[in-house]
Amino acid sequence: MIKAEQAQFQTVIIGGGPAGTGPLVYGGWSGRLAELLDRGVALVEQSSELCVGKLSKYQVTANTAASDFIDFLMPEAAAAVFPKTRGSDVYQTLLNQKSELLPLPEIGKLLKMAGEDLAETFSAYPQSELFLGWSVSKVQQLANGQYQVQLLNAQGENQTIQAKQVLLATGGTPTAYKQTGKRVHELAQQAGAEANPLIMSSEELLTESGLQTADMWLNHYDDPQVVIVGGSHSAFSSAWLLNRLEDSDFEPDDGQIKIVHRAPIKVWYESAEQARQDGYHDFSEQDICASTKNVFYLAGLKGDAKQLYREIAGLDEQNKCDGIELLCHASTEQALSDNRIDWENVALVIFAGGYDFSDIKIENPLGGDISLQGHFTGRYVNEQLMVLDSLGNPIDGLFAAGLGTGFSLTKYGSGESSFKGQEHSVWFCHHDMGESLFKLFVD
Known part of the structure; x- marks a missing residue:
């Protein structure tokens, strides 16, 4: 249950998958998590698990090496936040096979364990609160610039919390x-x-x-x-x-x-020469990543x-x-x-x-619906991950991350210049995007 004295938070994160937990995971491996949790974070997740999202359900092999999924556990600072995960047989197995492409259910076991570690860390910070088994029915912008978030659980109970900023990380639904x-x-x-x-x-x-x-x-x-x-x-x-x-x-x-x-x-290759040697020629200079020289680094x-x-x-x-x-x-x-x-x-x-963004009901101070640019264009956020209103103006204090947001990678200068899709890999959530959100929330 919600602690009445903690109904006011600095940040509410809606969604506990890779995108929602990204800034927390970044804080964990960088040794800065206390800076965020001391300010007061409410993390709302409708399931009973954190970090893993839907990954463990997919009966296929990952399309990136195991190292991308365990990289956040490598720094020594991560041991303080993810002790059980770092000491597990699952982690050791992935560490020994870090250059291989492994089944997603195996990756899911590690991320689920990391979520359990993260949940235990929350209990050490009285200013922050974890709400597993709760969903959000609506977010309302208040006249003072803050947000009021209405929560609902499976038993039909309602709760209301407030925050200065909200991150929508509700995942994507198939188009x-x-x-x-x-x-x-x-x-x-x-x-x-x-x-x-x-x-x-x-x-x-x-x-x-x-x-x-x-x-x-x-x-x-x-x-x-x-x-x-x-x-x-x-x-x-x-x-x-x-x-x-x-x-x-x-x-x-x-x-x-x-x-x-x-x-x-579009097919990924380490280099244009490797692609041509394999008999693959459906690419141009715009399809080659400037930094890695990979062909279709993101889209392939x-x-x-x-x-x-x-x-x-x-x-x-x-x-x-x-x-x-x-x-x-x-x-x-x-x-x-x-x-x-x-x-x-x-x-x-x-x-x-592909995916559409699973946005939720957002109201203005008078109770009217706030229309978002993404409802018409599919692009919900700018390069700072701020949600855009129907006129394309950023809404102060409202952020979104994850599948379907229409986020562009141009800010990070990575990937091929021809890339027009969306990139929200677990590594990206734990590093570049997680770091950006973390700094927005603590600065």
Whole structure:
């Protein structure tokens, strides 16, 4: 329960995943966490876990080395905040395999443990409070410039707290393609399909329960076809999982899985020379990171997704993949209308098109809704992570971080200049972004 005398805080963080805990983790490994918690921080997380977010649910391999996930534990200062994590077998295992790409559930075990350490640290700072199992129903800007945050738990209890600044780190929700989904059903019906295909997001499919549901659905068809919409890492991860289903009747061949995409597939390589030697040429100078010289440093496929692309594209002559076919068209409509898609037998359609920001209700002092620029453009924040109103003006004291915010990396000067997407890796949350937020909250 909330301590009545602590209903006033300096900062309220809404969301306990990698983005929300980023400034706290940065404070932990830099030895400065006390500076933040002494000021008074309320961290609100609707689940019972911190730091891990949804990572542990995804049944795929990480697309970055294990070192990126354990880097925050390496400095000696981290031992004071993350003692259990630093002394665990999980940490030692990842440390011994730090250059390898490991399964996300294994990474999730470490981050969950770090969250437990962080939760214990909160108890040592009476000015701060951790609210696990609580969600936020609305945030209201007050006339004095502060914010009032209304909390709700699973038992229906309500609480109200106040703060000078609020960080929205509520995570992203898969982008919904309502019109495209309607078009999918139209195409199936026009082809004479007996039933509409099952439609899922890649986020659903990548979980254990989602993969089981897809497998059972595919088994109802004599010649099941799968269409994956999107050319992102999650699209190829989805195809990778479906192509390797264990104990399943679905063994795709002859292009039973179609990946439809609108632009050339972006693949990561350490250098342009390495890419060309591998037979990959779909990049320009703007796609090469100025600092690392990597090709598609931020946007490129890595790990299992990269290897699957190489097998599909014929770059790996030893392991060719005949079960998956790439269909590239200028628009999604053109791709879905490709006559190589057998809509009569399409059983499953996966949408892998990124994330929308899971924003919450924000009111002005009179109780009216505050409209945000992101509602119209998808860009919720400026380079200082301040939330923008509908006119593009930063709202004092209101910040947002994480998937779907539209945050630009231009401030940090990293990555390829052609990059237009979003980058919120765990490493980035614990370092560059976490440091920026930390300094905003303590200075």
